[in-house]
Amino acid sequence: MFNDIGPLELVTIVVLAVLVFGPDKLPKVIQDVMRTIRKIREFSESAKEDIRQELGPEFKDFELEDLNPKTFIRKHLDNDELGLKEIRNGFDLKKEMAEVTDSVHSREADSAASSSGSGSAGGRIDMTKKPEDPGKDDRPPFDADAT
Numbered sequence: 001m002f003n004d005i006g007p008l009e010l011v012t013i014v015v016l017a018v019l020v021f022g023p024d025k026l027p028k029v030i031q032d033v034m035r036t037i038r039k040i041r042e043f044s045e046s047a048k049e050d051i052r053q054e055l056g057p058e059f060k061d062f063e064l065e066d067l068n069p070k071t072f073i074r075k076h077l078d079n080d081e082l083g084l085k086e087i088r089n090g091f092d093l094k095k096e097m098a099e100v101t102d103s104v105h106s107r108e109a110d111s112a113a114s115s116s117g118s119g120s121a122g123g124r125i126d127m128t129k130k131p132e133d134p135g136k137d138d139r140p141p142f143d144a145d146a147t
Contacts, residue, residue: 005013021029052062066072 017026052059055062
C-alpha cells in the first residue's frame, strides 16, 4: 500500500503527526486509524465473499481485480490451453529479421556477380525514375473523334 514512501517522507509524516496531534493524543489517534482500516478490510472481504456466494461455485476463484480488462486477459491467456507460450517462445523476431536481411544481401551479391560476369545489365531493371522526353518528331497521340 505504501511502497512508494521513502524513509525521509515517513519521518516527515511522523513529525507532522506529533506536531498536529501532540504526544499525548498520538497513540489514541493511531489506534483509531488502525481500527478504521481493519473495519474497512473486513467490510471489503465480506463484500467479496457475498459476491462469490451470489455468483455460484463456478466463480469460486473470482477476484475483484479480474474486472480490470488487462488483468482478466492476462489471467486467461497465461493458462497454456491455447499453446500461446510455445508460439511466443518459438518466434524470435531478431533471428527472423537476420535471416531476411541475409537472404536479401545474398540475392544482391548474386545478382551483382552475375551482371559483372556477363558484361551487360544481365536483366537488371533500373528502378530510378527518369523523365521520358519524346523525340522531336514524336507527337502525342491524336484522336480525331475526341476533338
